[in-house]
Amino acid sequence: MKLEKGLVQVYTGNGKGKTTASLGLALRAIGRGMKVYMVQFMKNAKYGELLTAEKLSNLKIVQYGRDCFVNKEKPEKIDVELAHKGLKHAEQIVMGGEYDLVILDEINVALDFKLVSLEDVLGLIKNKPAHVELVLTGRYADKKIVEIADLVTEMLDIKHPFREGVRIREGIDY
Numbered sequence: 001m002k003l004e005k006g007l008v009q010v011y012t013g014n015g016k017g018k019t020t021a022s023l024g025l026a027l028r029a030i031g032r033g034m035k036v037y038m039v040q041f042m043k044n045a046k047y048g049e050l051l052t053a054e055k056l057s058n059l060k061i062v063q064y065g066r067d068c069f070v071n072k073e074k075p076e077k078i079d080v081e082l083a084h085k086g087l088k089h090a091e092q093i094v095m096g097g098e099y100d101l102v103i104l105d106e107i108n109v110a111l112d113f114k115l116v117s118l119e120d121v122l123g124l125i126k127n128k129p130a131h132v133e134l135v136l137t138g139r140y141a142d143k144k145i146v147e148i149a150d151l152v153t154e155m156l157d158i159k160h161p162f163r164e165g166v167r168i169r170e171g172i173d174y
Helices: 018-031 048-053 077-096 107-112 118-127 143-148
Strands: 008-012 036-041 059-064 101-105 133-137 151-154
Touching (some): 008 018, 048 059, 059 077, 077 101, 107 118, 118 143
Parallel strands (some): 036 059
């Protein structure tokens, strides 16, 4: 099933749930026979979604990052290289047109940290095949990304158990 017109969606903000929302959309698309590809930037850990992807034939997830925090003020060369490699791979997937839904998870953070160029991401958005739905997640969405997107959702951080000392929980937070 190909979409007649694929849109550009952005999930941003300081609240929890951006990646989770994109995965909910992925499950909905898979349920309708669509093929989904997620490129995760700045991540390299065995999150629950990777375990799920191994069980679903229509969901592929690849990671481009390290299992550590990136220094925004002075990112290491490897972090820049991995983000560039991830964006190049994402461009191949999007432009190939095989996948109906492509999610660029944490791309907004990679942009904010200057790991990839805004012009390259905007070019990908503008040149994507018409039927491909493209989702960009992560805090700090650039105003130019927000302007070009068809749908923008901002997650607000109103209350979070982390501030009360609750540690991340397997299966819920990762």
